[in-house]
Amino acid sequence: QYRTALRDAIVSTKELVGTHGIYTFKPDDRYGSDQRGVVIVQITKGQWKFVL
Numbered sequence: 001q002y003r004t005a006l007r008d009a010i011v012s013t014k015e016l017v018g019t020h021g022i023y024t025f026k027p028d029d030r031y032g033s034d035q036r037g038v039v040i041v042q043i044t045k046g047q048w049k050f051v052l
Contacts, residue, residue: 013032016023021037040052 011025011027013023013025016032021033023032024034025032038052039050041048042051
């Protein structure tokens with residue numbers, strides 16, 4: 001009962017803002033992140049800049 005309730009509560013989580021992205025959990029996607037949490041940076045001579 002507890003595990004089922006916990007799973008259902010996690011799967012019902014939508015648009016949770018975290019430190020590494022925005023999470024929306026689904027039964028088939030347990031990680032929950034989407035493209036909004038993806039960034040690419042380029043480091044040149046110790047300096048970095050956003051590429052994507």
